[in-house]
Amino acid sequence: MDVVGYRRNQPGTQPEYLHPAYGSSVKRSPTKKLVLVPHTLTEITGPVYGHERVGADDNDLTKGHAGQPIGERIVLTGRVLDGDGRPVPNTLVELWQCNATGRYLHDNDQHDAPIDPNFTGAGRCITAADGTYRFVTIKPGAYPWRNHPNAWRPAHLHFSLFGPSFLTRLVTQMYFPGDPLLPFDPIFNCVTDARARERMISTFDLDSTVPEFALGYRFDIVLRGRDATPMGM
Amino acid sequence: MSKLLPTPSQTVGPYYSIGLNWLITNDLAAGATAGERIVITGRVTDGDGAPIPDAVLEVWQADAHGRYAHAEDRQDKPKDASFTGYGRIGTDKDGVFRFTTVKPGAVPGPGNSLQAPHILVALFMRGLLKHLYTRIYFSDETAANAADPVLGLVDDPARRATLIAQRANGTAEYRWDIAMQGDKETVFLDC
Numbered sequence: 001m002d003v004v005g006y007r008r009n010q011p012g013t014q015p016e017y018l019h020p021a022y023g024s025s026v027k028r029s030p031t032k033k034l035v036l037v038p039h040t041l042t043e044i045t046g047p048v049y050g051h052e053r054v055g056a057d058d059n060d061l062t063k064g065h066a067g068q069p070i071g072e073r074i075v076l077t078g079r080v081l082d083g084d085g086r087p088v089p090n091t092l093v094e095l096w097q098c099n100a101t102g103r104y105l106h107d108n109d110q111h112d113a114p115i116d117p118n119f120t121g122a123g124r125c126i127t128a129a130d131g132t133y134r135f136v137t138i139k140p141g142a143y144p145w146r147n148h149p150n151a152w153r154p155a156h157l158h159f160s161l162f163g164p165s166f167l168t169r170l171v172t173q174m175y176f177p178g179d180p181l182l183p184f185d186p187i188f189n190c191v192t193d194a195r196a197r198e199r200m201i202s203t204f205d206l207d208s209t210v211p212e213f214a215l216g217y218r219f220d221i222v223l224r225g226r227d228a229t230p231m232g233m
Numbered sequence: 234m235s236k237l238l239p240t241p242s243q244t245v246g247p248y249y250s251i252g253l254n255w256l257i258t259n260d261l262a263a264g265a266t267a268g269e270r271i272v273i274t275g276r277v278t279d280g281d282g283a284p285i286p287d288a289v290l291e292v293w294q295a296d297a298h299g300r301y302a303h304a305e306d307r308q309d310k311p312k313d314a315s316f317t318g319y320g321r322i323g324t325d326k327d328g329v330f331r332f333t334t335v336k337p338g339a340v341p342g343p344g345n346s347l348q349a350p351h352i353l354v355a356l357f358m359r360g361l362l363k364h365l366y367t368r369i370y371f372s373d374e375t376a377a378n379a380a381d382p383v384l385g386l387v388d389d390p391a392r393r394a395t396l397i398a399q400r401a402n403g404t405a406e407y408r409w410d411i412a413m414q415g416d417k418e419t420v421f422l423d424c
Contacts, residue, residue, distance in 0.1 A: 001341035003305075007236075014241050015362035024244075027280035028413050034365075034423035037383050038343050042353050043424050045303035046293060047319035053256075085237050096252025106248040122252045138406075144274065158252055165305075166293045167424055169355055171364065173243040174316030190362050191241040199240045222237045 002230040005039030006167045007083060012193035021186035023147050039167065046166035049092040051126050059125035061095070061137035069119035071100025071138030073214035076174075077205070079131040080161060083225015087131025088168075094160040095123045095135055102143030110145050134211075136214065142181055154181035154188065163223040174219045175201045242363035247287055248355065250323065258320040261292070261334040267317045268297025268335030272406040273398055276328045277358075280414035284328025288358040290410075292320045292332070292369075294351070299338025308341070335369065342382040349377035349384065356411065366412065366422045369409050370397045387420055395419045 010061075017029035037043075057063050062073065080088040098104045098121060101113035105120055119138065127133050140155050156173040163169065175182060182188055191197045199222065208216030245253070262270050277285040295301050296313035303318075322332045334352070342348040352369040370378055378384055378397065387393040395417060398407035411419050 002343060009239070013238055015243075017362065017365070019362060022244075022360070025362060026360075027283075028285070028358060028360035030365065030418060030421050031280075031414050032418055032420075033387055034247060034421050036423045037386060039424065040348060040383075041301060041306060041308075041340050042293070042295075042348065042351070045301040045305055047317060048303065074300050081237060081238055083239060094252050094256075096248070098248075104251060106251055108247055120251070121381060122255070124252075124255070158243075158249070160245075160253060165303075166353055166355065169291070169364065170242060171245050172240050181291065187243060187362070190243075193238075196238050196241050197407040199238060200243070221240045224239050225236060 001041060003039060003041055003044050004230050005044065005227050006165065007225045007227055010193075013191065013196040015190040019186065019190045022190060039230070042169050044165045044187050046164065046169070047162060049126065049162065052094070054124050054126055059123050059133070059135045061097075061119070061121065061123045061135065064120070066119040067118045069099065069116050069138050071116075071119075074137060074139050075208050075210055075216045076134060076135040076137060076157070076202070077208045077216065077217060078219040078221060080127050080133065080163070080221050080223065082163070082223055083130060087127070087129070088159045088163055088223060089127055089129045089131055091164070092162050093125050093127060093133045095137075095157055096139040097121045097137065097157040098143060100134065100138050100141050139176070147186060152181050152184070154179040154185050159221065160222030161221060161223065168223040170221070170223055172200060172221070176217070177201055179202055234301055238310050244362050244389070245289065246356045247359045249289060253321065254323070256321050257323060259322055259332045260319045261294075261316070261318070261332065264315045266296070266335050267313050270333060270335050270405060271332065272333050273352075273409055274329065274331040274406065275410040277324050277330065277356075277411040278328060281296055282415065283359055284324075285413070286324055286326045288324045288328070288330075288356060288393060290322045290330055291355040291357070292322070292334070293353045293355075294318050294334065295337040295340050297335050297338050299340045306348055321397065339377060346382045347377070349379065349381040351381070351383075366424045367411070367419055368396050368422065372397050372399045373408065383385070383422075392420050
C-alpha cells in the first residue's frame with residue numbers, strides 16, 4: 001500500500017541533534033546517521049483527541065487556584081496551520097511554563113526565586129474549526145541555568161502539538177518579541193535558518209489585548225507539510 | 234498554494250512533566266481490548282551509560298487486527314473500538330520505563346509488502362532539540378521480521394537487533410532498551 005507521505009525538512013530549518021553549545025545534547029544525541037525510512041500507514045496515522053479529555057477552563061492558567069497569580073496577564077492566541085497554510089482543526093495543544101519570577105513548579109527546579117501558590121503553569125485546549133487556539137496566562141520570567149557562565153533562558157512557553165499524524169508531532173518553545181536574551185540562547189539559536197527561527201517568536205497583538213485586563217500576543221504554529229502525491233523514499 | 238516553513242522543534246526541557254503528565258498512559262490495553270496482552274520494559278541510557286530519568290516515550294501502534302484507530306486507515310479489517318493505539322510513558326529515576334499493551338497485528342508496507350508487527354516510538358528528553366523516532370519489533374516474529382521492509386534497511390545485524398524487543402521465556406514481557414550512544418546505540422529513524 002503506497003501512502004501520501006510528509007515533506008522532508010529543508011536543511012537548517014530544524015535543529016540538528018548534536019548542538020555542542022547546548023551542553024545536554026552532547027551525551028544525548030545519536031552519533032550514527034539516522035536510517036531514512038519510507039512513510040507507511042504507521043507514520044501517516046496518529047492519535048486523535050477530542051474535546052472529551054479537555055476541560056472548559058483548561059486553557060486559562062490563571063484559574064483553578066485560591067487567588068490570582070502574580071505577573072503580567074497575557075492572552076495568547078494563534079492558528080495551527082499545515083504546511084500549505086490550511087487550518088488544522090480539532091488538534092490538541094498542550095502548554096507549560098514557569099511563573100512570573102522564572103520558577104517552575106517542579107521538584108528539580110532549585111532556582112532561588114519564589115513559587116507562586118496561585119500558579120501551576122500547565123494548560124491545554126483543542127483548536128477550533130479555523131485552527132485557532134487561545135490561552136490566558138501570565139508572562140513567564142527569564143531564569144538562570146547552568147549551561148555556561150551567566151546563562152539565562154529568554155522568557156518562553158513550551159508548546160506540544162499532535163496534528164493529523166505521528167509525523168506532525170511537534171514540541172516547541174514560544175518566545176517574546178524584542179527579548180534581549182534571544183541572541184545569547186543556544187536553544188533558540190540551534191536553528192541556523194533565520195526565517196525558521198523567527199517562527200518561534202510571537203508578535204504583540206493589540207487586537208487580542210483585553211482592555212483593563214490583559215496584553216495580547218499572537219503565535220501561529222506551522223506543522224510539517226504533506227506531499228501532493230504518494231511517493232517512495 | 235504556497236508552502237510554509239514548519240515551526241522548528243525545541244527540547245521538552247527538564248520540566249516537561251508539568252505540561253505532559255496529565256496524558257501519561259502506561260496501560261494501552263485497559264478495557265475490552267482484543268489480543269495478547271504484553272508488557273514492554275527497558276532502560277534509557279546516555280553516552281556514558283548513565284540512566285536518563287527525564288525521558289518520555291510516546292508510542293503509536295495498530296490494534297491486534299493490524300488496524301490503526303485513524304481515519305486514513307481504510308483497510309477492510311475489523312477495528313477494535315476500545316483501542317486508541319497511543320501511549321505516553323515517562324522514565325523513572327533509574328531511567329526505566331514500562332508499559333502494557335496488546336501485540337499489534339501486521340500492517341501493510343510500501344507496494345505489496347507486509348510490515349512485521351511493530352510499534353512506532355517518539356522519544357523526547359532534555360538535551361534532545363527534536364524528538365527521535367524508532368521502532369519496536371518482537372523477537373518471536375522471526376519470519377515476519379526477516380521480510381519487514383523497514384528492518385531490511387538496516388544492514389548490520391547488530392544494529393538491527395537494537396530494534397527488536399526480546400521476549401522473556403515463559404512470560405509475555407519484552408525487554409527493549411534505548412541507548413542514545415555507544416556500542417549498542419539504538420537505530421533511530423529519519424521518518
